[in-house]
Amino acid sequence: xxxxxxxxxxxxxxxxxxxxxxxxxxxxxxxxxxxxxxxxxxxxxxxxxxxxxxxxxxxxxxxxxxxxxxxxxxxxxxxxxxxxxxxxxxx
Amino acid sequence: xxxxxxxxxxxxxxxxxxxxxxxxxxxxxxxxxxxxxxxxxxxxxxxxxxxxxxxxxxxxxxxxxxxxxxxxxxxxxxxxxxxxxxxxxxxxxxxxxxxxxxxxxxxxxxxxxxxxxxxxxxxxxxxxxxxxxxxxxxxxxxxxxxxxxxxxxxxxxxxxxxxxxxxxxxxxxxxxxxxxxxxxxxxxxxxxxxxxxxxxxxxxxxxxxxxxxxxxxxxxxxxxxxxxxxxxxxxxxxxxxxxxxxxxxxxxxxxxxxxxxxxxxxxxxxxxxxxxxxxxxxxxxxxxxxxxxxxxxxxxxxxxxxxxxxxxxxxxxxxxxxxxxxxxxxxxxxxxxxxxxxxxxxxxxxxxxxxxxxxxxxxxxxxxxxxxxxxxxxxxxxxxxxxxxxxxxxxxxxxxxxxxxxxxx
Numbered sequence: 001x002x003x004x005x006x007x008x009x010x011x012x013x014x015x016x017x018x019x020x021x022x023x024x025x026x027x028x029x030x031x032x033x034x035x036x037x038x039x040x041x042x043x044x045x046x047x048x049x050x051x052x053x054x055x056x057x058x059x060x061x062x063x064x065x066x067x068x069x070x071x072x073x074x075x076x077x078x079x080x081x082x083x084x085x086x087x088x089x090x091x
Numbered sequence: 092x093x094x095x096x097x098x099x100x101x102x103x104x105x106x107x108x109x110x111x112x113x114x115x116x117x118x119x120x121x122x123x124x125x126x127x128x129x130x131x132x133x134x135x136x137x138x139x140x141x142x143x144x145x146x147x148x149x150x151x152x153x154x155x156x157x158x159x160x161x162x163x164x165x166x167x168x169x170x171x172x173x174x175x176x177x178x179x180x181x182x183x184x185x186x187x188x189x190x191x192x193x194x195x196x197x198x199x200x201x202x203x204x205x206x207x208x209x210x211x212x213x214x215x216x217x218x219x220x221x222x223x224x225x226x227x228x229x230x231x232x233x234x235x236x237x238x239x240x241x242x243x244x245x246x247x248x249x250x251x252x253x254x255x256x257x258x259x260x261x262x263x264x265x266x267x268x269x270x271x272x273x274x275x276x277x278x279x280x281x282x283x284x285x286x287x288x289x290x291x292x293x294x295x296x297x298x299x300x301x302x303x304x305x306x307x308x309x310x311x312x313x314x315x316x317x318x319x320x321x322x323x324x325x326x327x328x329x330x331x332x333x334x335x336x337x338x339x340x341x342x343x344x345x346x347x348x349x350x351x352x353x354x355x356x357x358x359x360x361x362x363x364x365x366x367x368x369x370x371x372x373x374x375x376x377x378x379x380x381x382x383x384x385x386x387x388x389x390x391x392x393x394x395x396x397x398x399x400x401x402x403x404x405x406x407x408x409x410x411x412x413x414x415x416x417x418x419x420x421x422x423x424x425x426x427x428x429x430x431x432x433x434x435x436x437x438x439x440x441x442x443x444x445x446x447x448x449x450x451x452x453x454x455x456x457x458x459x460x461x462x463x464x465x466x467x468x469x470x471x472x473x474x475x476x477x478x479x480x481x482x483x484x485x486x487x488x489x490x491x492x493x494x495x496x497x498x499x500x
Contacts, residue, residue: 005321005322006325007325008324008325008326008328008329008332011322011325011326011329012294012295012296013194013255013294013304013326013329014192014193014194014255014294014304014314014315014326015192015193015313015314015315015316015318015322015326016294016295016296016304016312016313016314017296017297017312017313017316018295018296018297018299019297019298019299020297020298
């Protein structure tokens with residue numbers, strides 16, 4: 001668990017979430033991480049759309065793809081869906 | 092405040108409940124009829140059909156759905172009601188916990204009926220007794236008048252912002268649900284004013300902002316999330332805290348209602364009957380209390396110091412009130428209209444005996460399992476219980492702590 005724990009007097013009733021989900025770093029579940037071959041990648045963004053955790057990022061300044069490992073659980077969907085086989089999952 | 096002028100109607104218990112719901116400005120009612128509660132939702136559907144209420148009436152395909160519908164409707168901040176009993180209540184079992192965990196102030200009437208098998212449609216308390224740990228407030232009524240009064244009070248109790256606990260009102264099947272009784276009803280306006288509109292408290296939502304505790308597109312919150320070992324225990328602790336506040340709020344609502352209706356049921360939690368100087372007493376719930384009061388009166392004319400304690404709320408369980416009421420009684424018979432198979436007696440016996448362990452004087456206590464599956468509990472059998480209590484009083488010994496009464500040997 002990446003969050004600091006509060007007592008029962010401090011938290012909202014009924015499990016209402018008082019923090020945004022982005023506060024919960026789920027990247028520590030990961031055993032494999034995605035590595036991209038920039039030569040093969042044509043930036044089609046299929047990986048970006050398929051990532052269930054929003055861990056594939058798009059930087060419009062440099063117009064390139066990145067991975068936010070704070071949220072990447074290492075599921076490998078990006079690697080499977082990549083039509084160019086540009087992503088490899090590595091330990 | 093003066094007592095409001097009331098109308099006397101001939102209603103059975105189910106109709107009394109439906110009438111109270113009609114007057115309580117309920118927004119959503121889900122209906123899945125099951126004997127013996129069927130009349131409640133039937134009568135209510137007539138009110139809807141005749142345009143007497145402005146209520147969304149949703150016919151569902153099972154009790155599991157009936158309560159799920161109430162829970163989700165309640166999450167939007169409206170007032171909801173449904174009714175159930177027996178196997179229907181058992182089918183709701185899972186959602187009972189979800190409802191209390193979600194702090195949805197659903198009000199439900201339970202027409203107490205045996206759980207099969209063998210198949211039986213008649214009264215005992217097996218259905219609601221097993222749900223005592225589901226985090227709902229449980230109110231057991233003695234007659235149809237109290238059923239009417241308690242439903243009106245239940246909306247105020249459940250929706251109180253210090254509680255937000257779902258509340259069930261129990262009435263005995265057939266003895267109350269299907270028998271006609273004179274019921275005093277308050278004017279529509281008086282009830283509407285008493286129940287008021289549902290107030291929504293604020294809760295800390297996303298990014299720590301205080302927002303209304305309801306589903307609202309303008310202020311979205313997450314309800315019903317996954318709650319693992321990190322916070323589940325804390326949320327359950329909060330439910331217990333709300334239950335601890337419940338006795339005070341139930342008493343307040345009960346007293347306020349008494350001022351406009353002129354009707355009181357003990358202190359709202361327990362109803363002692365001729366207990367002040369009683370040496371022997373019974374403890375029971377529901378309609379049996381009415382018969383027992385008659386027996387107590389008969390015994391008193393013979394100079395026997397008999398009394399009765401009726402528990403009106405079983406959850407919250409009013410520990411201190413029970414100790415105060417029973418502390419000076421020397422021999423007590425607990426009457427359980429349900430049984431915990433393989434246990435040392437019925438559920439009420441467990442708790443009464445356990446409670447009096449903390450009392451300064453330890454009275455003799457005996458348990459009577461009675462009336463399962465609608466078996467009648469006539470005055471003659473109650474006289475037998477008091478006769479046994481007199482014997483216990485003389486000998487100062489309980490020979491058989493757990494007895495079955497009214498069953499053929």
